[in-house]
Amino acid sequence: MEYVGVKSLLDVGCGRGISTSWFYMQGVQVQCVEGSHDAIGKNFLPSLVEEGKNGDIAKENVIVEHDFTLGPWWSENTIDAIWCVELLEHVSRMYIPNYMTAFKKAAVVFVTHSTFGGWHHVEVHDDEWWINKFQMYGFVYSHELTNRIRSVGKEESNAKIPFPLDNDKTYRPIRVTETMLVFINPQVAARPEHAHLLSEPGCSEYGSTNVQCGENKERSTRLVTEGSALTAQYRHLEYKEDQHKKWEEYLKKNV
Known part of the structure; x- marks a missing residue:
């Protein structure tokens, strides 16, 4: 939020909305799209919205249920950023054009991938494969922003910050530190409503x-x-430590 200047965000493959709820409580305009009906039913966002954790956020259509194997979906408006963690490796390549339609509505895309096996890991590739694939869709790979966010993840790992659900563990954002890639979408980033980016x-x-x-x-x-x-x-929106602590407490109560 403080360097890139993200104020609006779409979390693609948001699951229960754990990451989305963090951005929501920090004051970011969020939307959460997920293909699992079960995850949607256990999503955090509805109760957070009801409690008024962020009164400035529009409450309509915060969560969208959509399976990208069934077709494309995209947000109504352009947005500052896509946040997409642990999705790409699970979606076969014939469906890649479907989620790219959502990605194309964002000025900046933060996305992870997997380099090893796992449950339904059907697209396991290295950084270069994904960089080439995204560039085929018109995205511009940002080496600097990729290194920046991976470095922040490594700093947080090295800081040994206690994990809220298990104090014997610490935060270890492995996907962010090892495989997160950042892309710029010039067609959206150049629009006047996103001129605040790089803040x-x-x-x-x-x-x-x-x-x-x-x-x-x-x-x-x-x-x-x-x-x-x-x-x-x-x-830019300033990071709020008190909201981060409230988010951790919310996880303790609800996970």
Whole structure:
């Protein structure tokens, strides 16, 4: 959220909505699409919406039940990002065009794959295979964003953060650290409603770089002209530690 600037997100293959609910509680506009009727029935999002955990999020059509082996589906509006973890390896290639229709509605795609066997792992490939496949659909692979998110995952793994459902375990985002790939979709990213993406502040004031323009009014007036401060549209959503803790507590009660 803070570097890429994601404010709207579609979680493809969201399962019970565990990841989707994290983004939801952080203030991201979310939608959750899942093919398993059982998972939809046990999804977290309806109860979170009822409890008003994020009053700014539209409550209609937050969850969509759709099986991509039966045909394509896509969100009504374009979105900042796709979050897709542990899906690609489970969907045979004749159905790839069906989920690509959803991916094409996003400016940025965060997606994992598998390099080893498992239950119904029918598309197991290395990074290069998936990069080539996505580029055939017009996506641009971002080596920098891929390395950035994998590095964050590794930092969190090394920090040994206690896992909320079992304090003897720690967070280990293996899919993120080893196989997550990030793609840019120029056709969507270039649209005006996604101009806020890549939200790192850009001002340099008295030796400080990447700061918000004009925030220190006493020191910035001689260096930054009036009207340079970013409007709310271009400012990122800040990570909220208190909401993360509430999310962990919610998992303890409901998983």
